[in-house]
Amino acid sequence: MEITTEDRGTTAVVSLVGDIDALTAPEATAYLTTTILEGWKVIVIDLSQVPFMSSAGLRFLLDAHQRSQAANSQIILAAAQDGVQRVLTTSGFSRILTIYPTVEEALNPS
């Protein structure tokens, strides 16, 4: 999995590239753990290049959400592809996590 961070002022845009499964989720968790400790006010997780996510991805998102709350930062999800969005919806995670259709909308919520 390839993961990059873009500095947008007080917001970090973390872009994940590749599937999130039981093999790659720990890598994503470790990366987000470090990013949250850097003190960003908001972290946007760009899912536009994640074609597949299993329940291991839900575990990763729960962990990121909890760590961000403890650090007084906010996690926002953006640009989930159709299949990943259905995982978020059917699991109920979409009722709790903040999700925007695009990264730009996540950065500039109306």
Added chain:
Amino acid sequence: MGEKLQITLAAELASLSTFRSFIDEACQAAGMDDETCYDIKLAVDEACTNIIEHGYAGLEPGSIILSVQYGARQMVVRITDFGHPFEPGEPPTPDAEEVFESGRIGGFGLFFIYRSMDTVTYETTANCNTLTMIRQQNRA
């Protein structure tokens, strides 16, 4: 019924992406739509993850045989392993609010297996365990 394809890989997490690619190719050959294909990949991924993390726990590394048979807008998926029996009984629907309140997560893997597939059956013999899952295309 129809074409049959099979692949055998080591029961390790690094095999998951290859199993998903195998399903992708089978779905493409079968003319399945993207949503159906994602659902089948999700069920296969979750089932194989359970086998790797639980079925072979404490045992020498083994293998997983994934076979698919398709035709007439239907795909039959069989997953065979040689580890501990681990019957994926249908779980209650996980409560996301409870998950975020407690910080504990579990049951989503089995939830996705049953939600993604139309029928799920499990058989254990003296030698192996076989999970059979069937999915119709465009079941809505």
